[in-house]
Amino acid sequence: xxxxxxxxxxxxxxxxxxxxxxxxxxxxxxxxxxxxxxxxxxxxxxxxxxxxxxxxxxxxxxxxxxxxxxxxxxxxxxxxxxxxxxxxxxxxxxxxxxxxxxxxxxxxxxxxxxxxxxxxxxxxxxxxxxxxxxxxxxxxxxxxxxxxxxxxxxxxxxxxxxxxxxxxxxxxxxxxxxxxxxxxxxxxxxxxxxxxxxxxxxxxxxxxxxxxxxxxxxxxxxxxxxxxxxxxxxxxxxxxxxxxxxxxxxxxxxxxxxxxxxxx
Amino acid sequence: xxxxxxxxxxxxxxxxxxxxxxxxxxxxxxxxxxxxxxxxxxxxxxxxxxxxxxxxxxxxxxxxxxxxxxxxxxxxxxxxxxxxxxxxxxxxxxxxxxxxxxxxxxxxxxxxxxxxxxxxxxxxxxxxxxxxxxxxxxxxxxxxxxxxxxxxxxxxxxxxxxxxxxxxxxxxxxxxxxxxxxxxxxxxxxxxxxxxxxxxxxxxxxxxxxxxxxxxxxxxxxxxxxx
Numbered sequence: 001x002x003x004x005x006x007x008x009x010x011x012x013x014x015x016x017x018x019x020x021x022x023x024x025x026x027x028x029x030x031x032x033x034x035x036x037x038x039x040x041x042x043x044x045x046x047x048x049x050x051x052x053x054x055x056x057x058x059x060x061x062x063x064x065x066x067x068x069x070x071x072x073x074x075x076x077x078x079x080x081x082x083x084x085x086x087x088x089x090x091x092x093x094x095x096x097x098x099x100x101x102x103x104x105x106x107x108x109x110x111x112x113x114x115x116x117x118x119x120x121x122x123x124x125x126x127x128x129x130x131x132x133x134x135x136x137x138x139x140x141x142x143x144x145x146x147x148x149x150x151x152x153x154x155x156x157x158x159x160x161x162x163x164x165x166x167x168x169x170x171x172x173x174x175x176x177x178x179x180x181x182x183x184x185x186x187x188x189x190x191x192x193x194x195x196x197x198x199x200x201x202x203x204x205x206x207x208x209x210x211x212x213x214x215x216x217x218x219x220x221x222x223x224x225x226x227x228x229x230x231x232x233x234x235x236x237x238x239x240x241x242x243x244x245x246x247x248x249x250x251x252x253x254x255x256x257x258x259x260x261x262x263x264x
Numbered sequence: 265x266x267x268x269x270x271x272x273x274x275x276x277x278x279x280x281x282x283x284x285x286x287x288x289x290x291x292x293x294x295x296x297x298x299x300x301x302x303x304x305x306x307x308x309x310x311x312x313x314x315x316x317x318x319x320x321x322x323x324x325x326x327x328x329x330x331x332x333x334x335x336x337x338x339x340x341x342x343x344x345x346x347x348x349x350x351x352x353x354x355x356x357x358x359x360x361x362x363x364x365x366x367x368x369x370x371x372x373x374x375x376x377x378x379x380x381x382x383x384x385x386x387x388x389x390x391x392x393x394x395x396x397x398x399x400x401x402x403x404x405x406x407x408x409x410x411x412x413x414x415x416x417x418x419x420x421x422x423x424x425x426x427x428x429x430x431x432x433x434x435x436x437x438x439x440x441x442x443x444x445x446x447x448x449x450x451x452x453x454x455x456x457x458x459x460x461x462x463x464x465x466x467x468x469x470x471x472x473x474x475x476x477x478x479x480x481x482x483x484x485x486x487x488x489x490x491x
Binding site: 048049050051052053054055056057058059060063064067070095096097098099101104106107108110115117134135138139140141142173177187188189190191192193194195197198202204209219220221222224237238239240257 | 345349359362368375385386388389390423424428476480482484485490491
């Protein structure tokens with residue numbers, strides 16, 4: 001039997017393969033043939049219009065340095081929500097007639113049927129933190145800048161995030177009326193007044209000069225221009241921070257009300 | 265959603281309670297002005313050389329109104345996220361929805377180009393600092409926006425703007441259903457949703473007093489700082 005191949009099984013296999021191919025071809029004709037697809041008489045669907053928008057998610061972005069809120073009605077800041085102990089009376093107006101503002105410290109508590117929020121407000125001699133009814137405050141505004149005054153170097157630096165965007169030489173308080181150190185904030189901005197002494201722009205802050213407690217408008221420290229640029233840098237003022245007029249104008253373009261102020 | 269009011273979603277009365285505390289604050293007529301502004305804009309664009317050929321005057325007016333509503337929603341979610349006073353569970357969905365709403369603002373602004381309105385100022389009156397109030401207000405505004413977009417869909421001229429509104433509508437409807445479910449409110453109580461008119465939206469937004477005017481922090485008085 002060596003050298004002989006079986007002929008019948010081979011013929012049977014070939015017949016089976018052929019039969020399989022015929023079945024596959026028949027199935028393909030049934031599935032893909034013209035009788036199963038849309039006839040030429042069927043209406044074609046119109047193309048969908050392209051949307052005029054291509055919205056994508058937008059992440060939150062960098063956290064602001066702080067939020068501030070205007071004081072809508074005069075109210076006390078209290079040691080605790082709805083508590084009896086008052087840490088500061090917070091008027092609705094500054095001595096300059098602008099809206100008074102407080103910094104929002106990011107804590108809220110519902111007590112006695114109303115929402116209370118913790119804020120920072122001007123105090124004596126330093127800012128105080130206390131609780132005020134949320135209803136006494138207006139909408140929150142984010143602030144992304146911070147002003148740092150270095151008394152030793154007599155410079156003012158405005159930071160956006162961690163990046164310095166402004167730096168200028170300043171004059172500060174004389175030894176008898178020093179500029180206070182601590183953390184404060186910018187409360188308002190004045191301009192177009194008639195006083196060369198304060199230069200073209202003046203910012204009011206929450207800081208109070210310790211040597212000017214009997215000052216008529218509360219002895220608040222300002223950041224302003226000057227008609228004596230020859231005294232900058234120096235220790236010459238009654239507590240205010242003075243800078244050259246060109247610098248205060250530049251600062252006014254960059255710094256918004258509510259900016260936290262660190263005096264070192 | 266046939267009677268879409270704050271009361272519809274403010275089951276516990278928490279939102280109304282907060283607004284009552286305010287004792288009638290500043291009346292937000294921004295949206296009311298927006299209605300008048302829409303008509304004025306239509307007239308202006310008919311004779312203006314700055315009209316964008318892609319958007320008809322009517323479509324511009326509709327998109328400007330939508331942009332203002334998207335500003336409100338985006339600002340509310342962003343403020344809540346940043347203040348961090350709402351619970352971690354609420355913050356989880358607020359982050360997702362907030363990113364969507366900010367995306368809507370950016371996209372509609374891009375579509376309107378120079379015709380885009382600026383964002384008004386908002387005072388959320390504690391809503392962004394109170395979990396329950398925040399959730400209920402979010403439901404109210406998502407429902408409101410979905411209902412408004414449905415009304416506008418049959419009013420727009422451009423098929424491209426129609427497609428845009430449809431894509432916004434489905435996302436706002438999903439927001440509404442998601443937050444409703446979380447808040448324990450049935451996502452689809454009725455078999456059909458009724459559309460809502462722009463005037464009804466204005467009334468509802470005004471009732472919240474969320475839109476405010478700017479406060480005066482600049483003055484011209486002579487400084488009385490220590491000098």
